[in-house]
Amino acid sequence: MxxxxxxxxxxxxxxxxxxxxxxxxxxxxxxxxxxxxxxxxxxxxxxxxxxxxxxxxxxxxxxxxxxxxxxxxxxxxxxxxxxxxxxxxxxxxxxxxxxxxxxxxxxxxxxxxxxxxxxxxxxxxxxxxxxxxxxxPTMIGYMNGLALTILVGQLPKLFGFSVDADGLVGEVVGFARGVAQGEVVPAAAAVGLGGIGLILVLxxxxxxxxxxxxxxxxxxxxxxxxxxxxxxxxxxxxxxxxxxxxxxxxxxxxxxxxxxxxxxxxxxxxxxxxxxxxxxxxxxxxxxxxxxxxxxxxxxxxxxxxxxxxxxxxxxxxxxxxxxxxxxxxxxxxxxxxxxxxxxxxxxxxxxxxxxxxxxxxxxxxxxxLADLPGTARLWHQRRVEFSLSLVAFAGVALLGVLPGIAIAVGLSILNVFRRAWRPYTTVLGRTEGLPGYHSVRSYPEAEQLPGLVVYRFDAPLFFANARTFRDEVTAIARTEPAPRWIVIAAEPVTDVDTTAADVLLDLDRALDERGQTLAFAELKDPVRRKIDRCGLTRAIEPQHLFPTVEAAVEAYRQQTGATWGGGGAARAGTVPGPRSSPAPTRQPE
Incomplete structure (x- = not known):
């Protein structure tokens, strides 16, 4: 049937x-x-x-x-x-x-x-x-540019004449020339301007x-x-x-x-x-x-x-x-x-x-x-990078034209996603009195770390574009003094690992082994675990160094080394290197 x-x-x-x-x-x-x-x-x-x-x-x-x-x-x-x-x-x-x-x-x-x-x-x-x-942000910039383009393009018609020009600058010049040469039709301008005022009032x-x-x-x-x-x-x-x-x-x-x-x-x-x-x-x-x-x-x-x-x-x-x-x-x-x-x-x-x-x-x-000036002002106060993206999209539409402008807006949106994945938020985690779990030392400078242990978090999937950034930061942590014995990757934000990143992780694990240091992972998601299994990474990183939680990894380190809590500071065992190690302005990214 x-x-x-x-x-x-x-x-x-x-x-x-x-x-x-x-x-x-x-x-x-x-x-x-x-x-x-x-x-x-x-x-x-x-x-x-x-x-x-x-x-x-x-x-x-x-x-x-x-x-x-x-x-x-x-x-x-x-x-x-x-x-x-x-x-x-x-x-x-x-x-x-x-x-x-x-x-x-x-x-x-x-x-x-x-x-x-x-x-x-x-x-x-x-x-x-x-x-x-x-x-x-890029849509706001695109729409602002579009609003300006439409407005300028309609001004000659509003005042009763026409111009033959291409682009925003040409239309502005053409409109100004028409006004200066007396091409304005007063009756048309009166109807047009009065119509705008009436619509805005009503x-x-x-x-x-x-x-x-x-x-x-x-x-x-x-x-x-x-x-x-x-x-x-x-x-x-x-x-x-x-x-x-x-x-x-x-x-x-x-x-x-x-x-x-x-x-x-x-x-x-x-x-x-x-x-x-x-x-x-x-x-x-x-x-x-x-x-x-x-x-x-x-x-x-x-x-x-x-x-x-x-x-x-x-x-x-x-x-x-x-x-x-x-x-x-x-x-x-x-x-x-x-x-x-x-x-x-x-x-x-x-x-x-x-x-x-x-x-x-x-x-x-x-x-x-179409214009969203309050949204633009909000971007300026909240995220200067996204305000810049909005401004570039606006300039693309206003100066290059509508179709190039939409291409720029799409390109900027994709590049912004790529930028965040390429240079994601990274931090070292520590234990804070009165708060369960482990938290960023940027948000909580008083957070305590066990001597010889660094818990490092990389807030992005690992793929070809950011794998070397990950490797360089972990390597820099490994070379701090005193050198950490264990580096635990808090991998809960790592939603993917491609083949390039898997190879980088394999090389990183071997390099740390040669230095007598241990690379461990905590909170790996099951789909990610299966991917690194297929890449052969779990044969190099011993199963006992894959932990279900950060707490389990810390406890395993304590049992092996005898390290104890107390009297420490956040930066003793290692910090995230580079310009992004400054304290975060808010506690949201933790």
């Missing part, structure tokens, strides 16, 4: 569990959400270098795609301010001179399809952990749809004062109808750059989605399923790419709006998509008189929410 396992999309499962009492709340929340989805979708499309209507196409399709395959009941996906510059940086170099909107849309749609393939494949393969490649009342209020007032002012006749650029009538299913046509020569951009976008989108999903899951009691989230994001991008859309991510602000409006399920997003479809089909001229500077105001206020 054969058993067939069928995959049931989360959206289908959600229908089975749907409660009738949720219906009104979801419909109301969907209507409220639409008020935010429309202007933001149009604004973020222009941020990505695409026609405003593509933002609405993208919003509709990604909401429907995630509703079927996304596991979260509350998350809202759509065009995102953090992805807009990445999309523009990927597709604009490939667009022919003079700008071809149709080619730009095709490239963006192919980019969305590539992101979809990456996400779905990674989700099936269980690679949700790749979101951890962006550490919090944000004090979370239940007020600040963006919608600003957009409605901007349209009213535009109509009343005929701003289109005063040189203010307007959105105009949107194309009527919904696009057909389309396979984007791009050249083979375009795929390389698109693929690089797709990987960067997928990483940022995943990191943003996992963090947002985790935050809202705590409130709603749901469980975050990282791999299924990847498939859900992939499905949303797939749907967007097939209907002239562009890559999407989770929006924390829109999710928060949906939650505050009473959303209970993905029917909220489906309702929003349906209302936007009605608007496109029946009211394509609804935003005809909306000034472009108002859309710039929407983008700029969104960019301000």
């Amino acid at each position: 054969s058993t067939t396992v069928r995959f049931v999309p989360p959206g289908v499962g959600a229908i089975r569990e749907y409660r009738r009492s949720w219906l009104v709340k979801d419909l109301v929340a969907g209507a409220v959400l639409t008020a935010l989805l429309v202007p933001q979708g149009m604004a973020y499309a222009e941020l990505a270098g695409l026609p405003p209507i593509t933002g609405l196409y993208t919003t509709i399709t990604c909401l429907l795609g995630y509703a079927v395959f996304g596991p979260s009941r509350i998350l809202v996906l759509g065009p995102d301010s953090s992805l807009g510059p990445m999309i523009a940086a990927t597709i604009l170099p490939l667009v022919v001179a003079g700008g071809d909107p149709e080619r730009a849309v095709a490239l963006a749609s192919m980019l969305a399809l590539m992101v979809a393939v990456i996400m779905i494949a990674a989700g099936i393969a269980g690679l949700g952990f790749v979101a951890d490649l962006l550490s919090k 944000r004090r009342w979370p239940r007020v749809p600040a963006v919608l209020v600003m957009v409605v007032l901007a349209i009213a002012v535009s109509i009343a004062f005929r701003l289109g006749e005063r040189g203010v650029s307007l959105v105009g009538v949107l194309p009527e109808g919904f696009p057909p299913l389309t396979i984007p046509a791009v050249g083979w020569s375009d795929l390389g750059l698109l693929l690089a951009g797709a990987f960067a976008i997928a990483l940022v989108s995943l990191a943003d989605t996992i963090s947002t999903a985790s935050a809202f899951a705590e409130r709603t009691g749901q469980e975050v399923r990282g791999n299924q989230e990847m498939i859900g994001i992939g499905a949303a991008n797939l749907a967007a790419g097939l209907f002239q859309g562009f890559p999407v991510s989770t929006s924390a602000s829109r999710t928060a709006v949906a939650e505050r409006a009473g959303a209970r399920s993905q029917l909220t997003g489906v309702t929003g998509a349906a209302l936007i479809i009605v608007m496109i089909l029946l009211l394509p001229g609804l935003f005809r008189d909306l000034p472009q500077s108002a859309l710039a105001a929407v983008v700029i206020t969104a960019s301000l929410s």
Whole structure:
């Protein structure tokens, strides 16, 4: 008898569990959400270098795609301010001179399809952990740089003119030159600056749809004062109808750059989605399923790419709006998509008189929410090294561009992990009166050691990059005067030993044997013990020198040597050499 396992999309499962009492709340929340989805979708499309209507196409399709395959009941996906510059940086170099909107849309749609393939494949393969490649400090720096890049890039549009420049410095110079040459359109600047101020003020009342209020007032002012006749650029009538299913046509020569951009976008989108999903899951009691989230994001991008859309991510602000409006399920997003479809089909001229500077105001206020200045200040006070990493990531985005910036952020995160493993915290342990166990002599300088015994702790797995650091420190301890008879490795933090480290340990054991000194291990984990067994290390280090606890090792040393406690100091029998032997500033690392 054969058993067939069928995959049931989360959206289908959600229908089975749907409660009738949720219906009104979801419909109301969907209507409220639409008020935010429309202007933001149009604004973020222009941020990505695409026609405003593509933002609405993208919003509709990604909401429907995630509703079927996304596991979260509350998350809202759509065009995102953090992805807009990445999309523009990927597709604009490939667009022919003079700008071809149709080619730009095709490239963006192919980019969305590539992101979809990456996400779905990674989700099936269980690679949700790749979101951890962006550490919090480097992500803060990246987002700060992105916020500055977006803000500067939108300033000309906010003041009613445009500049032709690449990079942050070029855009600053171009904006300053435009202002100096009198290119500012006063009416556009008034609408844009007023829109920013209004949104920031209304944000004090979370239940007020600040963006919608600003957009409605901007349209009213535009109509009343005929701003289109005063040189203010307007959105105009949107194309009527919904696009057909389309396979984007791009050249083979375009795929390389698109693929690089797709990987960067997928990483940022995943990191943003996992963090947002985790935050809202705590409130709603749901469980975050990282791999299924990847498939859900992939499905949303797939749907967007097939209907002239562009890559999407989770929006924390829109999710928060949906939650505050009473959303209970993905029917909220489906309702929003349906209302936007009605608007496109029946009211394509609804935003005809909306000034472009108002859309710039929407983008700029969104960019301000990306920046995390308090988080940057906290890094300065807590960890100067991580503050430096954040600063380098910021400079990478601001000076080199968005895509190099994300590469720098990922590289810095990986290097920071490698740095900690390469030069981990190390210390000598001693016994402290009134405290059970053994503790770092850095945190407790009064800790006592037995004469001739050093208990040394290395807080990292042993592998090829740090094995020689371990060997050098143990060797330095062995050569202190008076020379210790036993060196016990408190190995509980050592979670792995690779073949390079095993060879180094073997050589170290032989060298200490020749000096008449004993190398012993305490608290080796069973998986690590099995690894060093396979490497033949336990044949060189006698089994009687492998102890289950530090206390057992110390007691064995006492029985063999007759050493006794009393009257000692922490540093008599050996200290950790080098610049890291200074007392720790806190007692946390012990």
